[in-house]
Amino acid sequence: MLTSSQRQLVRVISESGPLSRTEMAQLLGLSKAAMSGISRELIDLGVLHETETVYGQGRPSVRLDLHPECAYFVGISLLEDPAPMILCDLNGKIIARQAMPLSRDPNVIADAITQGLPSLFGTHPDAREKLSGIGVALSGFVDETQSNCVQSTLLNWQDVPLARIIRERSGIETFIENDAKAVAVSEKLFGSAREIQSFSVVSLGDGIGCAHFIDGKLYRGKHGGAGEIAHCTIEPGGSPCRCGKRGCLDTVASMKAIKEMSRAEGIECVSLSDIEHEASTGNAAAIRVLHRAGSALGLAIANLIQINDPGMILITHVEGSFDGLFGTVVNQAVETNVLPRYAGQTPIRIKRVDGDVWARGAASIAAHNFLLGPNSN
Template sequence: MSSPSAAESFPAHTSAASQIFTTVLSQGPLTRSEVARRAGLSAAAVTKAVRPLIEAGYLVEDVDEDARPALGRPANLVRVDGGRALFIGVKVTGDKIIGVLTDLCCRILVARYVPLAARDPKAVLGSAAELVRELLIEADGLGVRVAGLGMAVSGDVDRAEGVVRYSPFLEWRDVPLAELAAMTTGLPVTVDNDVRALTVAEQWFGAGVGLSGFALVTVGAGIGCGLVVHGKVVAGAHGVAGEIGHVAVDPAGPRCHCGNRGCVEAIASDDAIVRQVRAATGVQVADAVEAAGLAHDGVAGAREVYARAGDAIGRGIATVANLLGPERVVISGEGLAAYDLFADHIRDAFATAAFGSAARCDVQTRPLPFDEWARGAAATAIQSFIRSDANQHLRGAALTQPA
């Protein structure tokens, strides 16, 4: 594999320049005047920031002589050259690792899946490193360098430190994943919570583009929530924010793994639904797919379980809407496969619990396969690369790809 002589730094050395590039990345192609308006910056600031980005090949100016106004220079469009750099995203689940190779615009070029034989950090790192090596070979075939690696895991993740504080599905505590992964792969590494990473991808490239505030709620193995407030993904002072799954909606409800009772996750996660369907029907369903099958078949008790789950999710979403007033709430996750069983209950509970104009929040669903979660991890690596002065944390001394 080819390797660059040194890790190239992104030629945007101010927060304004990063903001300008991000605006073009997520909303472009745009004219300079449109960039200035959307970024809330002066035309002079945009001109100053765009020039070195064009010279370095990250931005491309499309000259359109037909767009020439009556006076002055033509209003040329500026866009990102997605092929200027590549990124790898890795999503770790309880039983597999998903890896993707993306371009600078976070378009998936290659996707790979590998099973996870064991969940200890050493085993996970070994499997992830092999997956990254495969994707580096793919990148080498394209003749473009990989500028960063993003890794996403569930649980309490401190992105600033690159440490997984607690991941219940992996049974990890205080694992310095960014440092270990950088030593193993030789790449700059960003580690983040999986839902927060997916939120970054949706903010820049999906349902949240152009919105100042929105929430992404994921339903499945757990109940997660990513938050964007005033255009920024909320991480919290200690890396924990948006834990809608641990909002208590029924003080007399089932015990949650966090120790409290009646959390949304204790009522509406896949495992919780399976346990409740078994108890309600006496049928030993193996997983959420079988549980949903019973409910679809009209088995007594199964539909009621999904009704309670929908009510819990709706109340949790209403709590977010009441506290933060997002423009939109996007519901996603593998649990959407059974969405028809609790959709009405989510909407009814949300309408009942949302206060005043919070009920006007746009609530929509967006099915996203696991490839998209790995793409979210790549999006965090792109974000770190663009905002390198403020956010990028390089672990280890090696800043180049392995030869």
């Protein structure tokens, strides 16, 4: 375990990239003397290492960076079947990948993970020794200890202490997290939100997920429900949603909803690209569907911006591209529904992610706990 000051140092490097000891001292408000000691400890622990030397006037400064191979993490996504299981380093680089059968029985999951570990480490014996934690991403509500799944509709769970079970079986520190929140953490740790203190991630897939970082910390909300944007009412009195109410964003803008609406309109489609293609050839129904979905998502994001004024919105999507009609409509809808003074002030980044998002997100939860400690201290 790292001390509180070691953690602070690790945090600034994780946010800002390689820094010299003097720069870190200024950023943390500590003396150069303190910095000297703390960084030596971390170098001895193998967490930091010296990288490039920067020449200027006076003695050149030596930048310190996290040592990517100082710790390894396993990430598992319970959102797909078979469940992906990856091994990655402190940079989020995936070293090995395999899959395990998905189950709804936490004991079976714990066993599958434990049994899967040896082959995952197959060609990386050193990673085995430096394994510092397992992270699991799932669809549902997770408590603030990142140990218990309070409720998951998909897995049909209610108060399942999954992390504890896996920890007991495998003997390895384990944390679980909600899928969208895990993606937000991985973007903060490994991705494009490193230096941003407050941002929201909107993840577009079969469903719509969302999570917020606020002042450098993942914000869970009182009941772990911060970011449940999918069930914001966007079309009052609209189509019924599986949640029980009507007009939720999820019923109009999720990939599942877009495809269903398209099929209802008689459009043959398997993916978003199909519908985009139809729209580009002038199919009025396809255009209508994409307009409806895009406006809804754009309005929801605009509301999010108005309410939270984040430093960035990161939209991650698995399917298709954002260059088509859908993306254009989303952007337009955001602009027209945001206070004109703010229009264009909030960067909206689009990121196409691969099938590893959830597993990488899961691994980032373990990495986050290793680097910054539990409860994001």
